[in-house]
Amino acid sequence: MDSSSKEDGARAAPAANPLPASALPQGAAVYRLERLAVRHIGGTRALALQDINLHIAPGEQVALIGPSGAGKTTLLATLACAHQPDSGRFETFGGDPWTLSDGERHRLRARLFLAPQTPPLPPRQRVVTAVLAARLPHWSLWRALLSLLRPADPEAAFRALSRFNLGDKLYARVDRLSGGERQRCGLARLLLSTAQALLVDEPLSALDPALSQLTLNTLQQEAAQRQAALVCSLHQVDLALSHFPRIVALKEGRIVFDLPRAQVTEAMIAELYLGEQPPANSPHPHTLQDKLAVGACL
Numbered sequence: 001m002d003s004s005s006k007e008d009g010a011r012a013a014p015a016a017n018p019l020p021a022s023a024l025p026q027g028a029a030v031y032r033l034e035r036l037a038v039r040h041i042g043g044t045r046a047l048a049l050q051d052i053n054l055h056i057a058p059g060e061q062v063a064l065i066g067p068s069g070a071g072k073t074t075l076l077a078t079l080a081c082a083h084q085p086d087s088g089r090f091e092t093f094g095g096d097p098w099t100l101s102d103g104e105r106h107r108l109r110a111r112l113f114l115a116p117q118t119p120p121l122p123p124r125q126r127v128v129t130a131v132l133a134a135r136l137p138h139w140s141l142w143r144a145l146l147s148l149l150r151p152a153d154p155e156a157a158f159r160a161l162s163r164f165n166l167g168d169k170l171y172a173r174v175d176r177l178s179g180g181e182r183q184r185c186g187l188a189r190l191l192l193s194t195a196q197a198l199l200v201d202e203p204l205s206a207l208d209p210a211l212s213q214l215t216l217n218t219l220q221q222e223a224a225q226r227q228a229a230l231v232c233s234l235h236q237v238d239l240a241l242s243h244f245p246r247i248v249a250l251k252e253g254r255i256v257f258d259l260p261r262a263q264v265t266e267a268m269i270a271e272l273y274l275g276e277q278p279p280a281n282s283p284h285p286h287t288l289q290d291k292l293a294v295g296a297c298l
């Protein structure tokens, strides 16, 4: 089942330009994807995603799960307007970003934060400068250049890093960070953005269990505080089920289910990963129903 089937009533015609979140009509979606197809760029231009129906409201928190190669990263890149869809309907904040001029789309992207699995941080930069780069879309060229020499707001960078237990790395060089520290440094950038759609690709791949919990909690608190939509791809199915109220499962470029977590069964997870290596930290079959029961009460 996809989320579009949960909607009722006539759908509004797409607006030409994306609206600010504050101007979104009651119940409007941050994302509205209907029968969307996306092709890979270059090469054979094979279909990467097909028949994608997905509506995401402000403040919704969604976990994307599915086996390796299912299309999770491609979907996040599409939501970030980094990948132009091939066909179907794609709207964000009430408008189609691909009808905008390049400049308008660039401004729109400031409202969509994509945190890739491996953040592209300049290796020789100090962490403070790399984190403050999240504010570049809001700065003049002059202010941006000055900040390279003397960080404009190190306190803000410190506060963001501290929320990921990384405050002591404020003045470290990026290339001296471990993989997990780089990952959290990329996420600290997200906290300094003003984005209303937070798109996070496998944020836990280099983190231990305690840091994984901290990281998910921080991302979810931040999204809730700013009423942003949070879409997070995860290989840790148990954490997806225990943290996220809505689970979207992808396989071979299609959504195979889109459900409240309480409706996700052991059989659905087994089917999703059929023929794959078991996902990291997948719950023991006997504990899944317990987790779902607990999750349903949260």
Ligand SMILES: Nc1ncnc2c1ncn2[C@@H]1O[C@H](COP(=O)(O)OP(=O)(O)OP(=O)(O)O)[C@@H](O)[C@H]1O
Pocket: 040, 041, 042, 043, 046, 048, 066, 067, 068, 069, 070, 071, 072, 073, 074, 075
């Ligand atoms: N530019 C490209 N051209 C052709 N195929 C590609 C391209 N980029 C990705 N793919 C393929 O598209 C499929 C989906 O990739 P994607 O990275 O979106 O999956 P994923 O679910 O995020 O996987 P993982 O969990 O391993 O990160 C994979 O089979 C991948 O090999």
